Amino acid sequence: MAKGMMALLLCVMIAACMAETRESKPPVPLSVEVIAKRSHCLPVSTGWTISLMDSKASFQQVFHRLNAYRIGSTVKSPPNIDFQHYYGLLIEMGQQSTGGFGVDVVNAVLADRTAMVRLSWYRPSSNGMASQMLTSPCVLLQLEKGDYDEIQVVDQENALIGQVSLLQ
Secondary structure, three states, X not given: OHHHHHHHHHHHHHHHHHOOOOOOOOOEEOOEXXXXXXXXXXXXXXXXXXXXXXXXXXXXXXXXXXXXXXXXOOOOOOOXXXXXXXXXXXXXXXXXXXXXXXXXEEEEEEEOOEEEEEEEXXXXXXXXXXXXXXXXXXXXXXXXXXXXXXXXXXXXXOOEEEEEEOOO
8 A cells, every 4th residue: 555655646746847837928118219219111021021220330330321312411320339238120011001000019028038029019090091101110229138039029919020030
């Protein structure tokens, strides 16, 4: 009887050890800051595009591209980003047929080695008036680096808009 109880106890212990007890950690907030928001980003993409900048040179190139075609304004110097602690991230909505489209950043979190940037996009009301012009909304961000291998961008309905792998 004692041998049977020990065998049963041993089986229970082995089963408990073999069961995967992976606890999901709560998401950790990441610092995210909007550097520029535009209704026209050139050159125009056909859909959602996510671009990662990990150096001052690549960031300056994108920043100047976003400001090169602005009428009546002087091109500012790009802000200084500490690329040891931050990435630059450009999120482009793609070409739209009217005005009234745009993108707002909600937050960024780190979960399971993935940085998730949550944004909210909007479009003009279907029964309202909108300017008849082509637009290409975008937002340029500074995103805190962390212990993650991928950046995912999701919208207000948690739909994946795009992702960038940091693994080479």
